[in-house]
Amino acid sequence: MRFDVLTLFPEIFSSYLGQSLLAKAIEGELVKVYPHDMRKWANDKHNRVDDRPFGGGAGMVIRAEPVVECVEAVRQEGSQPGRLIMLTPQGRRLDQPLVEELSLEPRLLLLCGRYEGFDQRVSDLLQPEEISIGDYVLNGGEVAAMAIIDAVIRLIPGVLGDETSSVDDSFSSGNRLLEFPHYTRPRVYRGLAAPDVLLSGDHAQIAAWRKQQSIERTTRRRADLLDRNAESKDE
Numbered sequence: 001m002r003f004d005v006l007t008l009f010p011e012i013f014s015s016y017l018g019q020s021l022l023a024k025a026i027e028g029e030l031v032k033v034y035p036h037d038m039r040k041w042a043n044d045k046h047n048r049v050d051d052r053p054f055g056g057g058a059g060m061v062i063r064a065e066p067v068v069e070c071v072e073a074v075r076q077e078g079s080q081p082g083r084l085i086m087l088t089p090q091g092r093r094l095d096q097p098l099v100e101e102l103s104l105e106p107r108l109l110l111l112c113g114r115y116e117g118f119d120q121r122v123s124d125l126l127q128p129e130e131i132s133i134g135d136y137v138l139n140g141g142e143v144a145a146m147a148i149i150d151a152v153i154r155l156i157p158g159v160l161g162d163e164t165s166s167v168d169d170s171f172s173s174g175n176r177l178l179e180f181p182h183y184t185r186p187r188v189y190r191g192l193a194a195p196d197v198l199l200s201g202d203h204a205q206i207a208a209w210r211k212q213q214s215i216e217r218t219t220r221r222r223a224d225l226l227d228r229n230a231e232s233k234d235e
């Protein structure tokens with residue numbers, strides 16, 4: 001799977017690309033991530049990538065020309081145009097079903113804004129899909145792009161080792177329960193002991209305990225997910 005990230009701050013992705021899971025996926029040629037600096041396409045006489053908004057108001061707007069030309073050029077680099085996604089607070093909320101859908105794409109182009117956002121002609125000409133990672137305001141689309149890459153690569157076959165699977169993750173398709181609590185050595189830490197059932201070797205009992213813990217935790221913290229669980233079972 002190929003990700004092209006179009007941004008004004010490609011350096012943000014340098015250390016992110018080195019994080020272990022992604023680095024292994026890149027090393028294993030399961031994933032490729034290409035940051036692109038949109039400033040390279042700011043070729044007007046002032047080499048400006050942004051400008052003041054028509055109609056006045058605070059902040060700056062990213063000019064359409066460098067963005068449209070960057071997208072067109074980057075698309076030429078690959079064997080297929082890819083699914084173009086603009087990160088924006090106004091977009092469709094990212095959830096696990098959408099992550100699963102995106103993980104089936106061979107190529108994603110992630111368009112990261114800054115300042116007050118993009119000139120509207122970027123959307124008019126490129127018709128990007130708009131996605132938001134949540135109802136809070138970030139300073140740009142880069143963190144959202146990393147969230148999408150991070151969530152998607154977990155679902156690409158071979159990225160997670162054999163010992164780890166995304167199947168039982170909270171929110172994976174059909175699974176709307178929060179994870180159960182985890183414990184590891186030492187058995188007792190500062191007077192707090194790991195539950196005996198986890199050391200019993202009785203896998204049926206362990207599975208039952210974990211399921212109960214997930215249900216209790218979800219009921220306490222995210223009862224809304226239980227409603228969605230019920231709805232999806234009715235479908």
Ligand SMILES: N#Cc1c(-c2ccc3cc[nH]c3c2)n[nH]c1N
Binds near residue numbers: 088089114132134138
């Ligand atoms: N996705 C997303 C976002 C953003 C976002 C995205 C792009 C820009 C460009 C300037 N400010 C931005 C905020 N805020 N909150 C989200 N969930």
